[in-house]
Amino acid sequence: MKTQKSWAPGDKINVYSVKRGINRWVVEAETQGLPFCPGCRTLSGSRHSSYLRCLQDLPVQGVLVMINLRSRRWRCRNPACLRKIFTERLPGIASPLARRSCRVMELVRLIGHSAGGRPGERLMERFAMPASDDTILRQLKRAAKERPLPRDNHHEIRIASPENVPERLIVTSPRNTGYIRYAKLAFN
Template identity: 35%
Template sequence: MSRLRSLDLPRSLVVRRVVALDNRVEIEVSLRKRSAVCPDCQCPTQRIHSFYQRKLADLPWQGRPATLIVSVPRFFCQTMLCPRRTFVMPLEGITVRHGRQTTRLADLHYYIAHTLGGSAGARMTVRLCCPINEVIGRWVGLKEVRFVRHLPTTVSGKITRKRLLVS
């Protein structure tokens, strides 16, 4: 059994390095898959253009906030007539497009917001080492409403303001 099994990361990720800092954990990972399909012409390719890094907030680990540093490949499209020269492999099952947190952290925030709501939910996220607002570490006023409204539709579905504000 792997020593890193306790991280419980998706199988599509390979852990490269875990750095435990004083107040957080950084987990450097890469994607297991080394091929992708062009979103325009649907042609498969394995020709890598370059790599870039995405930093995603993840579930806390050992009582510390965790950050996934994902090395994401950018691919060349090999079809001559395709207007797209390069493209990035989507991180399906890990985060949404342009997301700054993993889907499993978004799910946790969603369930806390709907179970506890408002200030009780804010206190719970701070206690769990995964506050919604990293700068101040708590929700203020209607920020929890805006947060839940901006969750990916696969997680939140439709949420009415009336349901969320009932405490």
């Protein structure tokens, strides 16, 4: 069996219990260390409260792993900061309000790119990481917004007079890939 330290999804996570349930592993963990306020970036040592986050993580031996993570709320003591109470950020572990770890969400994105929605849902179920087709497509849309597409080397065409403005202009890719782009021109 793995040691408790190897069950931890990140550095600032302290695992204190690992239990085998009927159809899943349950990892009980808590965050440790002092966080920075996301509003003003000052270190906070004033704890407000704690709450339980349930995260789905990568499976072990084909069995689902759920992390019950005790996360903490903190007070920001900076009087100039608008945020009085904040929750710990877990970069690299989970996004705010997420129910799956970043590692699982990256796999959801990759499987969504290769298989699509419903086939990806069936594939994720077989990998012991259940995710709906809507979740897979939502993750793809989110990834497309976060990562802008690379720009092609299309040349801008400026036309000097309004008489020369065509209705549509065909611009081909400089790499001769056969990609044709229609761009509607508007004269300013």
